[in-house]
Amino acid sequence: MIRVRFAPSPTGYLHIGGARTALFNWMYAKAQGGQCILRIEDTDRERSKEEFLEEILTSMKWLGMDWDEMYRQSDRFDIYRQYATKLLEEGKAYKDGAAIILKIEKQEVKIYDLIRGEIVFDTETIKDQVLMKSDGSPTYSFACVMDDALMEISHVIRGEDHISNTPKQIMIYQALGFKVPKFAHLPLILGEDGGRLSKRTGAVAVSDYKKQGFLPQALVNYLMLLGWSPGNNQEMITLKAAVKKFSIKKINKAAAVFSLEKLKWLNSQYIKQMSVSEVVNVSIPFLREAKYIDDNYDRKRLENIVQLYKSRTPTLADFLERADYFFVDDFSVDEGAKDKHLTEDKKEAFQKLGQQIEEQARFDVKVSEQVFRALVEESGMSASELVHPVRVALTGKDVGPGLFEMMAALGKEKVVQRLRAAFLKR
RNA sequence: GACCCCAUCGUCUAGCUAGGUUAGGACACAAGCUUUUCAAGCUUGCAGCGCGGGUUCAAAUCCCGCUGGGGUCGCCA
Numbered sequence: 001m002i003r004v005r006f007a008p009s010p011t012g013y014l015h016i017g018g019a020r021t022a023l024f025n026w027m028y029a030k031a032q033g034g035q036c037i038l039r040i041e042d043t044d045r046e047r048s049k050e051e052f053l054e055e056i057l058t059s060m061k062w063l064g065m066d067w068d069e070m071y072r073q074s075d076r077f078d079i080y081r082q083y084a085t086k087l088l089e090e091g092k093a094y095k096d097g098a099a100i101i102l103k104i105e106k107q108e109v110k111i112y113d114l115i116r117g118e119i120v121f122d123t124e125t126i127k128d129q130v131l132m133k134s135d136g137s138p139t140y141s142f143a144c145v146m147d148d149a150l151m152e153i154s155h156v157i158r159g160e161d162h163i164s165n166t167p168k169q170i171m172i173y174q175a176l177g178f179k180v181p182k183f184a185h186l187p188l189i190l191g192e193d194g195g196r197l198s199k200r201t202g203a204v205a206v207s208d209y210k211k212q213g214f215l216p217q218a219l220v221n222y223l224m225l226l227g228w229s230p231g232n233n234q235e236m237i238t239l240k241a242a243v244k245k246f247s248i249k250k251i252n253k254a255a256a257v258f259s260l261e262k263l264k265w266l267n268s269q270y271i272k273q274m275s276v277s278e279v280v281n282v283s284i285p286f287l288r289e290a291k292y293i294d295d296n297y298d299r300k301r302l303e304n305i306v307q308l309y310k311s312r313t314p315t316l317a318d319f320l321e322r323a324d325y326f327f328v329d330d331f332s333v334d335e336g337a338k339d340k341h342l343t344e345d346k347k348e349a350f351q352k353l354g355q356q357i358e359e360q361a362r363f364d365v366k367v368s369e370q371v372f373r374a375l376v377e378e379s380g381m382s383a384s385e386l387v388h389p390v391r392v393a394l395t396g397k398d399v400g401p402g403l404f405e406m407m408a409a410l411g412k413e414k415v416v417q418r419l420r421a422a423f424l425k426r
Numbered sequence: 427g428a429c430c431c432c433a434u435c436g437u438c439u440a441g442c443u444a445g446g447u448u449a450g451g452a453c454a455c456a457a458g459c460u461u462u463u464c465a466a467g468c469u470u471g472c473a474g475c476g477c478g479g480g481u482u483c484a485a486a487u488c489c490c491g492c493u494g495g496g497g498u499c500g501c502c503a
Contacts, residue, residue: 121429125499163497232451235453255496256437258438266453384462
């Protein structure tokens with residue numbers, strides 16, 4: 001039975017590197033019909049927080065992952081102590097104060113990594129390893145080895161930063177007489193600057209990406225593309241389809257630089273592909289949060305607005321920002337565009353346009369275009385001479401959906417009101 | 427510094443296991459089409475095998491060295 005594990009430490013949020021490690025573990029388990037174990041490495045009681053654990057679990061579920069078993073190392077201190085004592089009795093470890101330390105014999109340790117092949121270490125440079133700390137808690141490596149063995153983990157899939165830990169851990173397996181699992185060390189994810197991924201270079205928490213309006217499908221899709229490829233020049237792929245194609249052997253060895261641009265592109269592709277109704281559904285929490293809607297929102301109207309923005313939105317947060325004028329009157333205004341387009345010579349046309357629109361019994365896309373074009377023709381202006389000023393007056397922006405669609409969605413009342421106010425405010 | 431890992435367009439990658447490709451795709455960038463704007467879409471373009479040695483008829487692919495990047499050296503995980 002293939003058994004893998006993801007072992008986060010609840011001392012912080014789930015970051016995208018950890019999420020990808022979890023993802024590859026999960027995909028491998030699913031691809032092999034195996035099991036995925038979630039192990040909470042909360043041996044550091046000072047830094048471990050329940051709220052972080054909640055955040056990690058929420059993020060994992062949000063990304064579409066689940067697990068077959070879950071353990072907490074803080075529940076298992078007795079087990080660690082018991083085995084450490086055994087090593088002590090066998091003379092394989094010794095005490096230093098209250099700490100229990102494993103003797104490291106000089107030898108050559110070979111590990112076979114599923115991604116990198118054979119890696120050889122000389123333990124001469126490895127110091128004796130602390131197993132149990134003075135405070136009675138196990139060290140990371142000891143607890144990790146104990147659990148991987150006792151939980152019958154067949155494959156340890158983790159970040160490349162653990163390669164150097166592996167020989168130490170193998171020494172522990174040997175001392176304990178446990179079977180050594182197979183290892184696969186994933187390449188790291190680097191920040192845009194080529195260095196370590198950090199808050200400085202952008203968001204690192206999965207929950208931050210959620211807040212910014214990235215879709216889980218897009219994030220998961222992007223994450224799996226970092227170091228792996230489904231082949232056939234395919235960029236977009238569902239988790240389900242990726243599982244079918246997944247193979248550890250095809251994972252890259254080289255670290256990958258995280259590109260927010262590409263993530264945004266993928267996200268925009270997913271938004272574009274979703275139905276209007278689906279995009280409305282995922283947007284609602286954001287609209288609520290921004291107080292753009294309350295419980296009595298008009299779904300038809302939302303669908304209308306989403307339709308206009310579906311193909312011009314990288315993230316849901318961008319959607320809210322760009323379509324703010326549909327929901328509030330104090331929408332953001334591009335002052336540069338305002339100065340450029342809202343010139344006094346448009347005053348008369350605005351007045352007439354407002355007047356004529358107000359007179360319409362029905363105001364839809366067709367009518368708005370008819371009225372607008374008639375006015376343009378009558379005044380001798382070109383369409384674009386009035387299109388831009390009107391857009392700026394109604395939306396505060398000089399970019400956006402088609403003017404007539406936008407006016408119809410905004411509604412007669414708001415259109416008239418904003419056209420009239422356009423020159424009053426100055 | 428010691429030890430370990432890695433190296434194809436600016437970025438993510440296919441190709442490398444079993445040497446022979448006009449080195450393919452995607453993001454970004456540029457241009458064009460379309461258009462009331464911005465997007466989206468379509469078309470086109472730009473751009474890469476880090477360097478040096480081997481092995482071979484033939485090397486992105488195999489070997490060695492160099493350089494460069496990354497990781498680890500905690501009673502953190």
